[in-house]
Amino acid sequence: MDKLSPITLAATGCTLIVTSVAVYKVFFSGSKDSSTASKEVVEEVEDTRPKLNIYFGSQTGTAEGLCRVVEREGKERGFNCEVIDLEDWEEDSHEEFIKNAKKAACNVFLMATYGEGEPTDNASQFIKLLKSETDDFEFPHTVFGLGNTQYEFYNAMGKLLDKKLSGEKLVPYGEGDDDKNLEEDFENWKDGVFWDGIGGLAGPSEESNAKPENANKVVWGKSAPTPTPNPSTKFYFDAKSSTITVNREILADTSKGANSTKHIEVTLPKGMKYNTADNAGILPHNPKALVNSLIAHLGFDGSATFSLSGSGEYKSIFPTPSTVHSTLTKYVDLLAPPRRSDLKLLAKYAPEGLSKDMLVRLSSKEGKQEYEDKILKSYVGIATLLTKKCTDIKLSFEDLINVAPRLQPRYYTISSSSSVHPKSLHMTVAVTKGVNSESGDKYVGVCSGHLAETSECDMFVKESSFKLPSDSTPIIMVGPGTGIAPMRALMQERVNRKAKGRNVLFFGCRKKNEDWLYREEMEEWVDKGNMELHLAFSREQKEKVYVQNVMENKGELIKDLVANQGAWVYVCGATRMGADVVKALKFVVGDAKVKDMQDKGELIQELWA
Ligand SMILES: Cc1cc2nc3c(=O)[nH]c(=O)nc-3n(C[C@H](O)[C@H](O)[C@H](O)COP(=O)(O)OP(=O)(O)OC[C@H]3O[C@@H](n4cnc5c(N)ncnc54)[C@H](O)[C@@H]3O)c2cc1C
Numbered sequence: 001m002d003k004l005s006p007i008t009l010a011a012t013g014c015t016l017i018v019t020s021v022a023v024y025k026v027f028f029s030g031s032k033d034s035s036t037a038s039k040e041v042v043e044e045v046e047d048t049r050p051k052l053n054i055y056f057g058s059q060t061g062t063a064e065g066l067c068r069v070v071e072r073e074g075k076e077r078g079f080n081c082e083v084i085d086l087e088d089w090e091e092d093s094h095e096e097f098i099k100n101a102k103k104a105a106c107n108v109f110l111m112a113t114y115g116e117g118e119p120t121d122n123a124s125q126f127i128k129l130l131k132s133e134t135d136d137f138e139f140p141h142t143v144f145g146l147g148n149t150q151y152e153f154y155n156a157m158g159k160l161l162d163k164k165l166s167g168e169k170l171v172p173y174g175e176g177d178d179d180k181n182l183e184e185d186f187e188n189w190k191d192g193v194f195w196d197g198i199g200g201l202a203g204p205s206e207e208s209n210a211k212p213e214n215a216n217k218v219v220w221g222k223s224a225p226t227p228t229p230n231p232s233t234k235f236y237f238d239a240k241s242s243t244i245t246v247n248r249e250i251l252a253d254t255s256k257g258a259n260s261t262k263h264i265e266v267t268l269p270k271g272m273k274y275n276t277a278d279n280a281g282i283l284p285h286n287p288k289a290l291v292n293s294l295i296a297h298l299g300f301d302g303s304a305t306f307s308l309s310g311s312g313e314y315k316s317i318f319p320t321p322s323t324v325h326s327t328l329t330k331y332v333d334l335l336a337p338p339r340r341s342d343l344k345l346l347a348k349y350a351p352e353g354l355s356k357d358m359l360v361r362l363s364s365k366e367g368k369q370e371y372e373d374k375i376l377k378s379y380v381g382i383a384t385l386l387t388k389k390c391t392d393i394k395l396s397f398e399d400l401i402n403v404a405p406r407l408q409p410r411y412y413t414i415s416s417s418s419s420v421h422p423k424s425l426h427m428t429v430a431v432t433k434g435v436n437s438e439s440g441d442k443y444v445g446v447c448s449g450h451l452a453e454t455s456e457c458d459m460f461v462k463e464s465s466f467k468l469p470s471d472s473t474p475i476i477m478v479g480p481g482t483g484i485a486p487m488r489a490l491m492q493e494r495v496n497r498k499a500k501g502r503n504v505l506f507f508g509c510r511k512k513n514e515d516w517l518y519r520e521e522m523e524e525w526v527d528k529g530n531m532e533l534h535l536a537f538s539r540e541q542k543e544k545v546y547v548q549n550v551m552e553n554k555g556e557l558i559k560d561l562v563a564n565q566g567a568w569v570y571v572c573g574a575t576r577m578g579a580d581v582v583k584a585l586k587f588v589v590g591d592a593k594v595k596d597m598q599d600k601g602e603l604i605q606e607l608w609a
C-alpha cells in the first residue's frame, strides 16, 4: 500500500496527492520555506472515490495486462483502482485481503487457467485457500476467466472462482477463448457488461488526454540498492545466465524448406537444479538489429546505465542497474502486436497529427477491423510501430518502458533426466519460422530464433506435472514432433533406474527420413528391449496417419496395459493433437476409466498451442 510520509508530502508543496489508498491534504501554516517544514500541518483525508480492486491470476502476462487496462479506464471513470497480484494473497495475509475486499465497491478477478484446469503459479495459494473450508470470501465481485477451448478443462479457474465467491455478484461472469480472439471477448465483456454494470458505483469521471504519471521512474547512474522484485515478473530476477554446450540440428533433412529443430544442451548454473521433464523457462532476447534501430530512432544512449525507483514500497519490474540496450533486449516486448488499449495509451504520447489520429482510430470501436488488418495480421510490434508507422512519436526511455508490454519467458519441456544428466539439461526446440501473410516478410520466433543462434541463454527451471509411477508400473508415452521432449527424459530415467515396467512410445512425424527426432536413440532403446515403439508417419502415404490412429489400431494393447496393468499415460505436444489423443484413449478404454486416471494423476498431459 503506497503512502507517502508527511515530510515527503510537505516538501512537495501545497497540493492534493492521490495515492491508491488515501488522499493527503497539505496545509501551510505560515512560511513556505522548506526549512520550516516541521511547522506544517499534514492532515490525512479519506479518498472518497469508490474502490475498485483488480486481481490477476496470470502465467504469461495476459490477465495482468488486461488488469492494467481496467485500472486505466477505472481511474478515468472515477474509481480508486488497485491492481493486486494474487501471489500476495496467502494464509498470513488472508484477513487483510478480505478486509480490503469488503471495503471495495467492486472486486474484479481476471483469472487464467493453466496445466490441466489448474491455477496459474501466482494464484495457487489463493485457490488453495478458496478451496479450503473457509467461507470468508464474501464481498461484491465479478470474474472474467481467461482460457483456451483447445484444453479439456476450459476456463476451470474462472468458473471455480465464480462459483466459490459469495457476496453480491455485481455483473455476470465473463470468459475469453485464447484459441479465437481473447481480447475481443474481453472487450465485449468489459464494455458491454462490466462498465455498464458497475458504472452506477463510479465517482466523477476524470478522462484525460494527458499522459499518465509513470509508475516506474528511471534514475540514471549506477549507484542504487538492489531492487525488490515485483512478483509478477520474478522470472527476470530468477533467471541465470547459462552456457549452451551443444546446439545441434536434429532434422535429418532440412532441404525441403525452412524447418529446423534443435537439440540444445545447457550447463546448469551454480545452485540451479531440475527434476526429469521439468520445464526450462528461457528469457528471449530481441534481435540486435531491431533493438539498435529503435535506439537510433529514439536517440537513446544504448550504453547508459540506470536504476528503477517508484513511490511507496516500490517493487521493480526488472533487475537494475541495467543499460538501455540490455533492457530493450531482455525486458521489453518489441515484436508482439500491442493491444488496442495499448494503442489508446500510446496515443497520449503522440503529438497532434496523423499518428495520433491513427492510434485513436485503431483503438476505437469503429477501428476494430483496421486494427486487425494493420496491426494484428501484419504482426506490427511496438518497435515497428515507432520506427516505421508513427515516426513522429518521440518517447523518452522512461515512457517507453512504462508503456510497452514486458517480454515474457517461453517454456521448453526438459528432454533429459536429472539423474543421468545432473549437471546439464537438454531441450528439443522447434524453431518457429514463417512468412508474414500481409507483409510477405520472413520471420523467426523471438525465443526459438534466439536459442537457435546463441551459445548462452538466461534460464530458470519451473516444475512440471511429469512424474513417474513405481518402476514396475508400465507407461504409455504419446509425443509426436517436439512432444517427444519429456518422453526422452522419462526413458533416460527409466533405463537408468532399470525399471521393470514396460515403456511404450507412440511417436509421429511427417516422414521417416526427414523429421524422425532422436531416431538413433529410439532404435537403440528398442534394440536393447527397453522400449516398444509405434510410429505414425503422417506424410509417407496419401492419407494422413497420426499417433491417435495408430493408438486405435493398438487398442487391445493399450486396454490391457491401462485396465489390467495400471499403466500411466503421458501426452505432450500440440493442443489439437492432445485433444484427439484423449478422444482415442476414451474410445479404447472408455470415458469413465479416463476420468478415473485424470483424478488419480495417471494421465499426464502437457500441451501447448
Ligand atoms: C509448457 C510448455 C512447454 C513447451 N515445450 C516446448 C518444447 O519442448 N519444444 C518446443 O519447441 N516448444 C515448446 N513450447 C513452445 C514454446 O514455449 C514457444 O511457444 C515456441 O518456441 C514459440 O516461441 P517463439 O518465441 O519462438 O515464437 P513467438 O515469437 O512467440 O511467435 C509465436 C507465433 O507468433 C506468430 N508470429 C511471430 N512472428 C510473426 C511475424 N513477424 N508475422 C506473423 N506472425 C508471427 C506466429 O504465429 C508464431 O507461431 C512449450 C510451451 C509450453 C507452454
Ligand SMILES: NC(=O)c1ccc[n+]([C@@H]2O[C@H](COP(=O)([O-])OP(=O)(O)OC[C@H]3O[C@@H](n4cnc5c(N)ncnc54)[C@H](OP(=O)(O)O)[C@@H]3O)[C@@H](O)[C@H]2O)c1
Pocket: 257, 259, 261, 430, 431, 432, 433, 434, 480, 481, 482, 483, 508, 509, 510, 515, 536, 537, 538, 539, 544, 546, 547, 548, 573, 576, 577, 578, 580
Ligand atoms: N512452416 C512450416 O511449414 C513448418 C513445418 C513443420 C514444422 N514447423 C515448425 O515445427 C513446429 C512444430 O514442430 P513439431 O516437430 O513439434 O510438430 P510437427 O512437425 O508440426 O508435427 C509432428 C507430427 O504431428 C502431426 N500432427 C499434426 N496435427 C496432428 C493432430 N491433430 N494429431 C496428431 N498428430 C498431428 C504432424 O502431421 P502433419 O504436419 O503432416 O499434419 C506431424 O506428423 C512448429 O512450431 C513450426 O515452427 C513449421
Ligand SMILES: Cc1cc2nc3c(=O)[nH]c(=O)nc-3n(C[C@H](O)[C@H](O)[C@H](O)COP(=O)(O)O)c2cc1C
Pocket: 057, 058, 059, 060, 061, 062, 063, 064, 112, 113, 114, 115, 116, 117, 118, 120, 146, 147, 148, 149, 151, 152, 153, 154, 155, 156, 178, 182, 606, 607, 608, 609
Ligand atoms: C501449458 C498451458 C496450459 C493451459 N491450460 C489451460 C486449461 O487447462 N484450460 C484453459 O481454459 N486454458 C488453458 N490454457 C490457456 C491459457 O489460460 C490462456 O492462454 C490465457 O490467456 C493465459 O493467460 P495469462 O497470459 O494471463 O497466463 C493453457 C495454456 C498453456 C500455455
